[in-house]
Amino acid sequence: MSDTPKQPTREERLAAKLRENLRRRKSQARAIAADDDSPGTETAPSTGPSGGNALPKVDGDS
Structure with a gap:
């Protein structure tokens, strides 16, 4: 007797949005990984201000 479709609950709406976001x-x-695997698109690594070191040298470290 109720021809109107049921409105999804808040939980169902959120679950659907999460699935959409995950996809x-x-x-x-996958697109980024495919771009990384493409031949001929290699770029030189960025050395940055520290000359490529991840961390600056601290006195006392050897």
């Missing part, structure tokens, strides 16, 4: 992020990650 989008996975496809973005």
